[in-house]
Amino acid sequence: MIKKRGSLKDQEFLASLKEAVEAGARFTDTHCHIHFSPLADELDDVSERAAERGVHRMVTVGIDLKDSEQALLTSRKSEKIFFTAGVHPHDAEEFNICQLGRFEEILSDPKAVAVGEIGLDYYRNHSAHDRQREVFATFLDMAVGLNKPVVIHNRESDKDCVDVMSAVVRGRERNGVIHCFSGDRGLQKWALDNGFYISYAGPVTYNSSDHLRDTVQYVPLDRLLIETDCPYLSPEPYRGRTNEPAHVVYTAKQICDIIDVNLYDFAVQLEKNYTQLFG
Numbered sequence: 001m002i003k004k005r006g007s008l009k010d011q012e013f014l015a016s017l018k019e020a021v022e023a024g025a026r027f028t029d030t031h032c033h034i035h036f037s038p039l040a041d042e043l044d045d046v047s048e049r050a051a052e053r054g055v056h057r058m059v060t061v062g063i064d065l066k067d068s069e070q071a072l073l074t075s076r077k078s079e080k081i082f083f084t085a086g087v088h089p090h091d092a093e094e095f096n097i098c099q100l101g102r103f104e105e106i107l108s109d110p111k112a113v114a115v116g117e118i119g120l121d122y123y124r125n126h127s128a129h130d131r132q133r134e135v136f137a138t139f140l141d142m143a144v145g146l147n148k149p150v151v152i153h154n155r156e157s158d159k160d161c162v163d164v165m166s167a168v169v170r171g172r173e174r175n176g177v178i179h180c181f182s183g184d185r186g187l188q189k190w191a192l193d194n195g196f197y198i199s200y201a202g203p204v205t206y207n208s209s210d211h212l213r214d215t216v217q218y219v220p221l222d223r224l225l226i227e228t229d230c231p232y233l234s235p236e237p238y239r240g241r242t243n244e245p246a247h248v249v250y251t252a253k254q255i256c257d258i259i260d261v262n263l264y265d266f267a268v269q270l271e272k273n274y275t276q277l278f279g
């Protein structure tokens with residue numbers, strides 16, 4: 001019974017999405033990992049399913065040097081795919097300063113839209129905190145040098161994240177994006193005051209995410225972005241399954257419901273925001 005009602009709701013949403021897309025609405029998945037398995041093995045299908053929902057552009061995000069090379073190669077496969085290069089805090093321990101030159105080369109590619117993902121993760125703690133902060137600061141420095149925006153990963157490290165960023169990128173224009181936002185109001189306010197965009201992913205659709213949904217209302221419409229972070233974090237009603245760029249429309253829908261805007265207008269605004277930040 002519940003399932004049936006859920007799917008009816010989904011059909012209604014897909015009908016309104018179709019209308020918006022026919023009127024010209026387009027979406028960007030601003031943070032995905034489509035060069036990861038299993039998405040990389042079915043890239044054409046993934047891209048086609050995305051296009052059916054109006055998702056016309058994807059930014060595939062690198063997490064270390066080898067992976068960033070892969071992200072670059074994947075961007076060559078389709079005009080819809082852009083990429084970033086950086087070292088995820090989980091991989092900070094493996095980063096070697098000799099890699100910086102190659103990172104700069106990769107980031108000079110016309111389809112490289114940002115430095116990232118970089119940041120801090122004190123939840124999983126795959127790398128020592130000192131090392132995470134050191135590598136984070138190194139890449140922020142590089143982003144300033146290259147005049148590129150940054151893609152920030154932050155998990156349970158709000159205070160240190162702000163400390164490291166304050167020292168390097170405070171007040172920069174079109175500074176970057178806090179991806180898959182999960183922080184509190186303090187980090188959010190600092191980010192908005194310092195030229196950052198706030199990006200929401202699947203978790204904003206979860207039943208248990210009242211606190212996260214509450215943060216959406218504090219983000220000006222012209223600073224919002226959406227993403228999937230696929231293949232992880234599928235939004236409802238796909239939670240628990242492999243995520244892909246087509247699903248980003250469910251995060252759009254959730255935010256439309258929270259801030260009470262219509263899907264078409266929201267899509268137009270999101271595309272403006274994307275262009276503002278990533279150019």
Ligand SMILES: [Zn+2]
Pocket residue numbers: 031032033061117229
């Ligand atoms: Zn990611």
